[in-house]
Amino acid sequence: MDMGHSPLQVLIMLNNKRFLITGISDAGSLAMHAAKAIIEQGGQVVCAGLGITPHHADLSEKARAYLSANETAFRDAVRTELGEDTPIVILDATQEESMVDLAETLAKQGLHLDGFLHSIAMDRTIRNKTVKPLLDVTLDEFCDTLGISAFSLIRITHHLLKTGTLQKGASICSLSYIAAEKVTFHPYRNMSVAKAALERITIALADELGRSHGIRVNALRFSPYLGSKAGSATLEPKDVAKAESMSPLGNAGPRDLALEIVHLFQPDLRITGEIRHIDGGYHIIG
Numbered sequence: 201m202d203m204g205h206s207p208l209q210v211l212i213m214l215n216n217k218r219f220l221i222t223g224i225s226d227a228g229s230l231a232m233h234a235a236k237a238i239i240e241q242g243g244q245v246v247c248a249g250l251g252i253t254p255h256h257a258d259l260s261e262k263a264r265a266y267l268s269a270n271e272t273a274f275r276d277a278v279r280t281e282l283g284e285d286t287p288i289v290i291l292d293a294t295q296e297e298s299m300v301d302l303a304e305t306l307a308k309q310g311l312h313l314d315g316f317l318h319s320i321a322m323d324r325t326i327r328n329k330t331v332k333p334l335l336d337v338t339l340d341e342f343c344d345t346l347g348i349s350a351f352s353l354i355r356i357t358h359h360l361l362k363t364g365t366l367q368k369g370a371s372i373c374s375l376s377y378i379a380a381e382k383v384t385f386h387p388y389r390n391m392s393v394a395k396a397a398l399e400r401i402t403i404a405l406a407d408e409l410g411r412s413h414g415i416r417v418n419a420l421r422f423s424p425y426l427g428s429k430a431g432s433a434t435l436e437p438k439d440v441a442k443a444e445s446m447s448p449l450g451n452a453g454p455r456d457l458a459l460e461i462v463h464l465f466q467p468d469l470r471i472t473g474e475i476r477h478i479d480g481g482y483h484i485i486g
């Protein structure tokens with residue numbers, strides 16, 4: 201019996217759809233894996249990466265060198281892995297003006313979006329794999345981490361909607377970690393509060409944007425992963441090995457995550473406000 205699905209229809213899920221991908225630092229970034237899977241499924245991507253924006257004044261030499269190295273690595277990775285023609289925008293999520301610029305640039309270029317991936321996190325209380333106890337975190341450190349890693353989801357969405365860039369029915373995904381809810385075996389303190397906020401923002405935006413624009417908002421909690429800058433700055437190989445042994449299916453990999461993002465980016469799904477686990481079942485273990 202003809203079920204009405206040709207293999208092509210089943211495979212190519214994101215034809216003529218365009219997504220903004222934030223958080224690419226290099227080829228190992230989780231966001232890069234997502235971008236590649238989107239392109240495989242017929243979708244297009246626009247990439248926003250950290251670098252020097254027109255709003256950076258009086259940068260210290262150290263800060264300039266850091267941002268410049270990040271921008272070069274971002275540009276190289278996108279060119280090499282996704283192709284010369286991939287549109288790029290420089291974004292610093294600590295700057296409101298930079299998020300405005302992002303939305304206005306996309307609007308001016310007519311790059312309407314069917315969704316975006318928030319894959320941005322930064323916590324300066326983690327240095328050389330040492331994590332400051334929450335008791336010692338300063339207000340500045342707390343607000344920085346929360347602003348970059350959680351509040352930016354609200355502001356990027358705000359500006360993309362304001363410029364008419366984010367289409368009705370779009371899909372937004374962000375990346376979280378089980379430490380948003382539970383104390384994990386490796387220390388994860390200030391950032392765990394930001395992840396909890398990111399997840400709460402996810403469900404609040406799912407309610408607001410579902411009603412106002414038919415837009416879906418979901419968060420994905422992923423296994424520990426050493427292959428990215430953020431992962432290698434935070435985790436020890438033994439942490440990843442421990443999660444691997446505790447998870448019924450072993451750790452999920454970046455490809456598992458990318459395929460779930462593709463799934464949630466499909467048009468017309470009625471899935472929103474979910475905090476999903478892409479973690480080989482780690483979350484069911486007591």
Ligand SMILES: NC(=O)c1ccc[n+]([C@@H]2O[C@H](COP(=O)([O-])OP(=O)(O)OC[C@H]3O[C@@H](n4cnc5c(N)ncnc54)[C@H](O)[C@@H]3O)[C@@H](O)[C@H]2O)c1
Nearest residue numbers: 223224225229230292293320321375424425428429430431
């Ligand atoms: N690696 C893991 O083990 C793991 C597990 C679960 C969830 N996550 C989450 O996945 C997401 C991506 O992390 P990743 O592992 O791919 O590491 P990554 O280092 O490749 O990605 C983090 C990104 O955040 C960007 N960023 C930081 N500050 C920014 C700013 N001010 N403005 C704009 N961008 C900024 C960085 O440039 C980088 O591209 C993060 O939210 C992270 O918390 C990671």
